[in-house]
Amino acid sequence: MNEFYIGDRKIGGDAPCFIIAELSANHGGDINIAKETIRAAKKTGADAIKLQTFTPDTITLDSKRKEFLIDHGTIWDGQYLYDLYKETTLPWEWHAELFAVAKEEGLVCFSSPFDFTAVDLLEELGAPAYKIASPEIIDIPLIEKCARTGKPIIISTGIATLADINLATQACRKAGNNQIILLQCTTAYPARLDQANLKTIANLVETFDAIGGLSDHTLGIVAPTVAVALGAKVIEKHFILDKAIGGADASFSLDPEEFTQMVNSVRDAEQAIGTVKYKVESKISGLSQLASRSLFVVEDVKAGEIFTEKNVRSIRPGNGMHPKFYADVLGKKATGDIERGTPLTFNLVSDFDAVNSYR
Secondary structure, three states: OEEEEEEEEEOOOOOOOOEEEEEEOOOOOHHHHHHHHHHHHHHHHOOEEEEEOOOOOHHOOOOOOOOHEOOOHHHHHHHOOHHHHHHHOOOOOHHHHHHHHHHHOOOEEEEOOOOOOHHHHHHHHHOOOOOHHHHHHHHHHHHHHHOOOOOOOEEEEEOOOHHHHHHHHHHHHHHOOOOEEEEEEEOOEEOOOOOOOOHHHHHHHHEEEEEEEEEOEEEEOOHHHHHHHHOOOOOEEOOOOHHHHHOOOHOOOEOHHHHHHHHHHHHHHHHHHHHOOOOOOOOHHHHHHHOOOOEEEOEEEEOOOEOOOOOOOOOOOOOOEEEHHHHHHOOOOOOOOEEOOEOOOOEEEEOOOOOOOOO
16 A cells, blocks of 8 residues: 655555645735735644745746637636736745745645746755646656655646556656655636546556545535545645635635635544444444344243243344344243243253254
8 A cells, every 4th residue: 555754744554634725826925925824724734735836937938829818718718828827926935934834833835846946946945745736747857857856746637638647657657756646636717526526536546556636626625525535645625814815716715714624524534434344332332232133032931831933022122142043942942930021042942052053
């Protein structure tokens, strides 16, 4: 079973689900909002805060050609790529301070780099892992550079084909890095629940021998909760301090109250999943016995009297002989006087062979 560490957090195996609060563009251009968002993420129960490290010039071109116009039925339609990324970028000079705040709060802090220079910056800051965003899954040189750091690589699969995922995971392994997490992701903002396709998580694990998880863009907390029940070991969800801040990602981000509900729901789901177990817990065994069935004497019986369907029945509670012995008891004689309501036991039945009576 795959397992490794991101910072001091164990991922995979029997470890609790690793929950990532995605800061993304939810900083409103104010470093203090970004810092408070990190502190609020800690209070929700998140394990990590994730940044995005790019500038508009490292991710696209400042061009007004039609190729750079967003016009695909998204919430950002009508904007040019450069303008959107200029609005949403997290200034690089903030990174060190935000990493420090996260450390103070006991949160793992890492980022999605979008070019080589971003990886270099994050290496200087000691980032413990790298996230490859969905569109970058085909940027093999970027994946190779991240993988060569020897740190865990988290890859979203939102726009990927099987061939794309195979190529990306091969790039990691050729670099000697087998610490791979694949996140099922729907690249729609927001995504509908019927687009989540959470069964894909288990298939990603089986097909690519990686840890599976979910990068979620649906509204609410249903998808993350169900994903954990289906085996997700990592959940990533956009997080905003206050939706009034606005911005490119606000509409599909969770605020602190909602994110807390999601974390609690995920943890409840983990408890409910439990383990494969057939043994009755000791503290409920008494109730189980009370609710179970067994053979009881239901009419007064004299010594030597024959047990019949009239004076022996299978009833609740479960203090008497197992009902499987019912047919073998009938026709046998009582070894002594028996009061109505007495649980039937082997010593009350004459000539009873418990070993050979039921097959």
